[in-house]
Amino acid sequence: MSGRGAPRLLGRPVPLSQVAWLTVVWLLLWGDLSVGNVLGGLLAGLIVVWLLPLPVVDTGLRIHPVAALIFLIRFARDLVVSSFRVAFWALRLDRPPPVQIVEVRLRSSSEVMTVLLTVALSALPGSLVLEVHLGERELVLHVLGLTGDVQALTQQDVTRLESRIVAAFGTHADQEELR
Structure with a gap:
């Protein structure tokens, strides 16, 4: 305040x-x-x-209610889908699940948006952020249970999630950067 x-x-x-x-x-x-x-x-x-008054700190976070609601609904859906995917592989005893380490590019240079994205990705079952390279705008992810072109699928998923996070919580400058 x-x-x-x-x-x-x-x-x-x-x-x-x-x-x-x-x-x-x-x-x-x-x-x-x-x-x-x-x-x-x-x-x-x-x-x-x-x-002991606290200094005024701008966190770089803005809440856009409609976009935040859309983010929460889609994130809940992603949680359910990811949980079923991990459960499917956990119940398949004939072979281990496919696991890959994938590098994905980010479009936003905002540290705050990167932190929110990292938290969201790590909360989804089957994905874990291993490394963050802020200068290069890259994340290194451990991905479980995806088949096919894992690199492209993961990049698409991360880009969509990043767009929803920036729309829900980003400043106007963050949103312009993604356009």
């Missing part, structure tokens, strides 16, 4: 969201929900955010 629009206390902005989070932490530490603990948490939170 940048402090714009936040209430002020003795000339300094007091971000209420930070006070609320600190109050929740206070209550969790005390382990007892009482009026005294809530008031004590609010007071402690106010003192901390007023005495």
Whole structure:
């Protein structure tokens, strides 16, 4: 929170969201929900955010609600498909699943988008990010259970996922970079 629009206390902005989070932490530490603990948490939170203001940090993350909903729906579908693919290979006892190490190119140069993509890929069963080469815009993936042209299939899947992530969470500059 940048402090714009936040209430002020003795000339300094007091971000209420930070006070609320600190109050929740206070209550969790005390382990007892009482009026005294809530008031004590609010007071402690106010003192901390007023005495130790955090610098304004732009994470480079913007949430576009419609695109984020589309990303979540498609990511859930990808989770189900990937889970079935891994389960299919796990239940086939006659031969081991095909496994390959694949390098894929990224279109975005944003570190934030690369981190989100890396997390999303690693969350999908059957894929794991082994290396990230930011300067070259490359990921090295361990891919399980794909047959055919694994390089091309993986590149297409990663490009689609990257596009959905940038559409859902990227800045306008990130989105322009992909066009």
